[in-house]
Amino acid sequence: MKLPQTFETRMRELLGEEYGEYEKSLEEKHNSGIRLNTLKITPEEFEKIAPFGITRIPWIKNGYYYEQNEQPARHPYYFAGLYYIQEPSAMTPASLLPVTPGDKVLDLCAAPGGKSTELGARLCGKGVLVSNDISNSRAKALLKNIELFGIRNPIVVSEAPGKLVDYFTGYFDKILVDAPCSGEGMFRKSPAIMKNWEQYGVDYYNKLQKEIIVQAAKMLKPGGYLLYSTCTFSPEENEGTISYLLEQFPEFQVVNPLADSSVSYEGFSHGRPEWVKGREELKNCIRLWPHKIKGEGHFIALLRKGDSEDTPRQTGQPESYLGKAKLTKEAEEFLSELVIPFKEENLMVKEDRLYLLPEGLPSLKGLPSLKGLRLLRQGLLLGEMKKGRFEPSQALACALYKGDYKKTIDFPGDSPQAIKYLKCETVEGKSSFGDGYHLITADAYSLGWGKLTGTSIKNKYLPGWRWM
């Protein structure tokens, strides 16, 4: 592979004797993987039904390699949100942020959602996941992936990090910053990235990374964890950014993220403080190299915030988001059949759309509490109240996990009917519940809604998501 000359010279200097192995690895095939959605399926369950050949990724509990001739995006299980297609080393950052259900989590550079979907799955619907990306178009792809995964407690926003600080100072328990970077770890998978590298270079991204990480630091609670990651190798963008953060915020400490000994971390390398004349604690950072693991390469730093002077904002919750809006009779009937546990005071109506909000949102600027932010989604969209009827949303269908809803019409996962349904065509089906809305499932995993009349199912699958 022909590398940019300045990059090659630099890597030779940095890697010394190891450079030959690194260079050789670039001639090998890149690795492809899927990461399971643990909200919907366990690794043991998936291994029994996997429709293509998979092998476990040693350091990711719910991650698998698949062969490059497979097409995992062309199976109803993909449309059921059972897995996310992701480069194996890119699975590592979210797996090493110690998220527990109930946490308030921020993913600051989140699109298209490769890390947010895992963080959301680990929250198990409890707490809040705020997923942000400065690019509005990329944030739309992020929203789709969050909804497809069936995450019940999301806020999806598209803002500059500095603006979020006005709302969320000292608010989050855990923050992930998967920073924009020069992408040196992507050269093998997408050689076109080399052009971008030559055009912008390391310094452009490093400046951006420093700006972003400083804003992230302000939004973290004392005692909270911040995970910083990139898919590049340059010392400036990695240990360099972390050194900068440690200088600006002395209350931060770099900690060792590999506390979980049940997973094999063979092939992981430590951070290189000597490359930036930085502190010894930078050794706790992790470097993934394509010549040491079956993955493209990544950098990861986990930091803990100690005590600080920041005063967290008041994070009370308004009594009821419903305000003066009333639920229609049809919406009430539909909600009475839902198994999702929720409190009525967390329901919100906006322009006839009904949302279920995560608990514990900051109440800062009156109702709705996040007014002024470019929000793509606030909570789980349940459906729309139209004259005389309630239309459940695609997001709600995805957030109903196996066995969660009674009125279903199930097709075998590999059947033509499942694919016809996903192509938005009319399909035939039967139900003991009579006519009306049914959840259409593939091997009991939800795909979307259909309205049954006799034996004909009117297709309610979201047209923009259809199988092409």
Ligand SMILES: C[S@@+](CC[C@H](N)C(=O)[O-])C[C@H]1O[C@@H](n2cnc3c(N)ncnc32)[C@H](O)[C@@H]1O
């Ligand atoms: C490495 S990508 C994120 C990938 C994502 N975490 C995933 O796993 O799917 C970096 C993202 O940062 C976003 N970005 C660039 N500048 C930003 C900024 N100043 N604030 C927030 N996000 C930014 C880009 O739009 C891009 O989507």
